Amino acid sequence: MELPVVVGVDGSEGSLQAVDWAAAEAERSNRALRIVHASLWEHYEGVRPRISADRPSEQVHAENLVATAQERVHSLAPGVKVATDVRPEDPVAALLAEGTEAALLVLGPRGHGPIAAMLLGSVSLTVAGRAHCPVFVTRGESQAGAPTYGRVVLGVGGTTGSTSAARFAFEQARSRDCELLAVRAWNCPPYASMPYPFLGGAQETAYRRQADETVDRILGVVDGDYPQVTVERKLVPGTAHQALLEEAAGADLLVVGAQRRHAAIGLQLGRINHAVLHHAPCPVAVVPEWSDGAHPEEQQAA
Incomplete structure (x- = not known):
């Protein structure tokens, strides 16, 4: 079975760029795409989702994030098969586990909160330094679709x-x-x-x-x-x-x-x-x- 492309999302602008890149890569390589959000990401990147009356706020926030990312993929690459997952664990641990069964991981350059002031977010840096599969970090302004520079x-x-x-x-x-x-x-x-x-x-x-x-x-x-x-x-x-x-x-x-x-x-x-x-x-x-x-x-x- 072909291994999927996996993208980590946290709701930041950088992770949306990562979704675009992951969609383009999955389409080019004819692979499925997995969109993953770790529910403890908020504690690392400073996100505080709104409180929901009927479900835990973190669960609502996570479900909204992956649903939005999935809709984005469907609009960019409608032929790509997409699955989503919300994992109740540390984002680094979740992404490293995903990387053992992935063709590659796609991550944004930085997340929310104080970590955004750094040159590279802590999650992306740690995963790039430990993953068992190739890791894309979507730096720069280059577009995810057709090559800009060739x-x-x-x-x-x-x-x-x-x-x-x-x-x-x-x-x-x-x-x-x-x-x-x-x-x-x-x-x-x-x-x-x-x-x-x-x-x-x-x-x-x-x-x-x-x-x-x-x-x-x-x-x-x-x-x-x-x-x-x-x-x-x-x-x-x-x-x-x-x-x-x-x-x-x-x-x-x-x-x-x-x-x-x-x-x-x-x-x-x-x-x-x-x-x-x-x-x-x-x-x-x-x-x-x-x-x-x-x-x-x-x-x-x-």
Whole structure:
């Protein structure tokens, strides 16, 4: 059975944007859509629903939220099958549980109340750092429907042998009929570029060549499966987060990988992903890349 797209809603403007993106993604991928609201979200994001005489106020508020989101999906993508769920638990726990049986999770960048002053809401940040499936965070002003810029940007990492993020980026480019831009930053330490007699600039060339080889290795595993996708490569001297933020300014989507370790506790994002989630001018997809090369469910089935 095809796994659904899951979107978390809390009534904020950001979550409505997430609903639009989730509807478009479900329509493109021919998947069902689940709209989820955790009933304890109010305590985290500062929402205080009105009191109802016949039912608990939180229940009324939750039912109204998911019903409104469902109507929005029906108007945007009438062919998408939609289910809704109100879960009486912490929003992070609810969304992480949903992520174990989802193709991807779609979240808004921030919620209600004091948390809205932050660059990224606590729920979205925590879920992006712990989910077992790809997580979309709908940053920026890019529209959810037809591509605005015609480009998906992939941040090519080199910490694991996983190609999960690359494959996800290719699939997104294919479904959107977009170009894929693969970006790899390289940085030569200051001492390595100094004109010592025995170096002669060779170290700087070596660092660039290593970055080029990393892109070759990652793309070489995946690009043969997507011959219809036009791929551009870009090696950028400097820091990775700066390079990705600059390229994301002209993109419909930025895709980054996040290394996961089975025994680790807490966020598993890394400083580069933190930076792009807080500052990217376009939506960001965080794709888990398991350090041992296998998803937990795949290991259990083996």
